[in-house]
Amino acid sequence: xxxxxxxxxxxxxxxxxxxxxxxxxxxxxxxxxxxxxxxxxxxxxxxxxxxxxxxxxxxxxxxxxxxxxxxxxxxxxxxxxxxxxxxxxxxxxxxxxxxxxxxxxxxxxxxxxxxxxxxxxxxxxxxxxxxxxxxxxxxxxxxxxxxxxxxxxxxxxxxxxxxxxxxx
Numbered sequence: 001x002x003x004x005x006x007x008x009x010x011x012x013x014x015x016x017x018x019x020x021x022x023x024x025x026x027x028x029x030x031x032x033x034x035x036x037x038x039x040x041x042x043x044x045x046x047x048x049x050x051x052x053x054x055x056x057x058x059x060x061x062x063x064x065x066x067x068x069x070x071x072x073x074x075x076x077x078x079x080x081x082x083x084x085x086x087x088x089x090x091x092x093x094x095x096x097x098x099x100x101x102x103x104x105x106x107x108x109x110x111x112x113x114x115x116x117x118x119x120x121x122x123x124x125x126x127x128x129x130x131x132x133x134x135x136x137x138x139x140x141x142x143x144x145x146x147x148x149x150x151x152x153x154x155x156x157x158x159x160x161x162x163x164x165x166x167x168x
Contacts, residue, residue: 001148003077003157005037005127013129019101020124027094032132033141034097036079036117036159044071045121052118053108060115067119070161072153078126079114079159080149082142085135093130116159140166 001011009016013035015027046068050061083096103109104118117123133141142164149157156163 001145003075003149003152005076005129008035008037008077008129008131011131013131015129016127018125018127019104022097022101022128024094024098024101027097027128027130028132029092029094030132031083031085031091031135031138032093032130033080033082033138033145034093034100034128034130035077035081036114037076037127037129038078039125039127042122042125047119047121050115050119051106051123052103052112052115053106055109055112055115058112060112061119062116067116070116070155070158072155072158075149075153075157077149077157079117079157080142080145081114081160082138082164083130084138093132097128097130113162114159116161139164 001007005016016037018039046064052060054060083091083093085091099110100114103112104123117126120126143166146156146160146164
C-alpha cells in the first residue's frame with residue numbers, strides 16, 4: 001500500500017475533495033474508512049489554539065512541540081479513521097465525516113479522534129477521501145492500514161494518536 005493520493009485511489013478510495021469544497025451529501029452513507037490527505041506542497045503551520053470543539057470540558061489544543069513531534073515528514077496521509085454503523089445502524093461515512101468537519105468548526109464532538117487536524121493553519125485545503133467497506137471488516141482494515149503506515153514511516157499518521165488494533 002502506498003500512502004499517496006494515487007496509492008489510496010488504486011486501493012479503492014474515492015472523493016479526494018478539499019474540506020472547503022466538499023459537498024457532504026455526495027459522501028456515501030455506508031460504512032468504511034476515510035483519510036485526510038495533505039495536498040501537494042502542503043507545509044504545516046500550527047495554530048496556537050485549535051478550531052475544534054471542546055470535548056468533555058477539555059481543550060483539544062496541544063503545544064507546538066507536541067504537534068511537531070506527531071508530524072510525519074513526507075507523509076501525505078495525515079489521518080486514517082473509520083465510520084461504523086453505530087449502535088442504531090444510522091451512522092456511516094457521511095455522518096462521521098460531517099461530524100468531523102463540524103468538530104473542526106468548533107461544535108462539540110461525540111469523540112475527538114483526529115483533533116490535531118484542527119490545529120493546522122489552512123486545514124480547509126486538506127483533502128478527504130473514503131473507501132466503503134462492510135462493517136464487519138472495518139476494525140481489521142483500520143488496524144492493517146495503521147500497521148502498514150507504521151511500517152512505512154515508523155509512526156502513526158499525524159492526527160492518529162491511538163493505534164487501531166483488532167481484538168481477539
